[in-house]
Amino acid sequence: MPGADLPPLPDLVVEPIVRGALLEDLGRTGDITSNAVIPAGTPISAVIATRQPGVVAGTAAAAMAFRLIDPAIRVTIERGDGTPVEPGDVVMRVAGPARAVLAAERVALNLLCRLSGIATATAGLVAIAAANGHARIVCTRKTTPGLRALEKHAVRAGGGANHRFGLDDAVLIKDNHIAVAGGVTAALMRARANVGHLVKIEIEVDTLDQLDEALAAGADVVLLDNMGPATLREAVARVGGRAVTEASGRVNRDTVGPIAAAGVDLISVGWITHSAPILDLGLDFDAESEPSLT
Structure with a gap:
């Protein structure tokens, strides 16, 4: 594996970067779409999976995006930084309040896609x-x-x-x-x-x-x-x-x-x-636990 034994960056380094990205995205009042459409307390279970072959990087930053929005969100990293992946491989599993998960989704994916793209280009x-x-x-x-x-x-x-x-x-x-x-x-x-x-x-x-x-x-x-x-x-x-x-x-x-x-x-x-292209990853509802908004 290209860099599978790589130690993670300290939270002290990662947290200010992720926090700044979340503040930029949330603006003055937060995710008004999710807050208007999804009832409070609705649970969600989702996976972040790859859509291209490549090498993963940025899992700690992505996980922190979810945790900073709501510590109740549970994140499980299935494939850590430096791991080669193929289309369909699950990189992370996320479970928790739907509003919070969706509020953090874009920042988490922006960082994960960007950094995985760099790792993939480097590995090549x-x-x-x-x-x-x-x-x-x-x-x-x-x-x-x-x-x-x-x-x-x-x-x-x-x-x-x-x-x-x-x-x-x-x-x-x-x-x-x-x-x-x-x-x-x-x-x-x-x-x-x-x-x-x-x-x-x-x-x-x-x-x-x-x-x-x-x-x-x-x-x-x-x-x-x-x-x-x-x-x-x-x-x-x-x-x-x-x-x-x-x-x-x-x-x-x-x-x-x-x-x-x-x-x-x-x-x-x-x-x-x-200039490295991103590695395409996406967050999708877990098919076995699709949330109900009723």
Whole structure:
């Protein structure tokens, strides 16, 4: 399984995100449709099931959406984060007051579909990379504002790994930093002089000449940006294990195999968090306990 042993995120991280989404959806007076149509106290039993094959992520966030609306709602997770699923597989079972379940439904599904889509996209790239080399698929900071912790968790659920979480994780010197600092060597020297001894320093290079300069200046990680497979192979040979190699730029299902085959250590991909399609899941009444509204 891609990331089935993945530990859950702490509730302290998940709860504010889910609470904010619920507040956005409930507005000033709550679910006026359910409150008008469904008698108070009507029970409901439902399942959330998949309609496409993929990998699940976001179950904790979805479950929390129901619990925050009404602690009386009972949620059972049948397939946890990192679990491969096929159409019709039940991911969660939900039972409780109908009004509350339906008030939480959209937020729960929005998060579950979005995060499962990211996990599914990641798992696809991880499988291709593994078939062509040893490279790990890593995500970037190109995440939905406010959802970074959940989206990066979803990448791990899909078998990928995380790049830095924010600007304070590590030094990543990119082309604009190099231009302002006055060159590769100058940028690396300033970084080394101004960060702690435990902080890793990565630098983006666009050419093999820049790579040679970065290696001579002692970069810990080199980001090989927009290089073709042949150039990547030459870059990996020049590095010779002296630094971690990361490839980036226009990575997709068609290009990831040749990039991995070039021998890089990491392949960073933005679209798995900013453009991955959702995994289609839906909430349906349990056929054995369809509620009566009379």
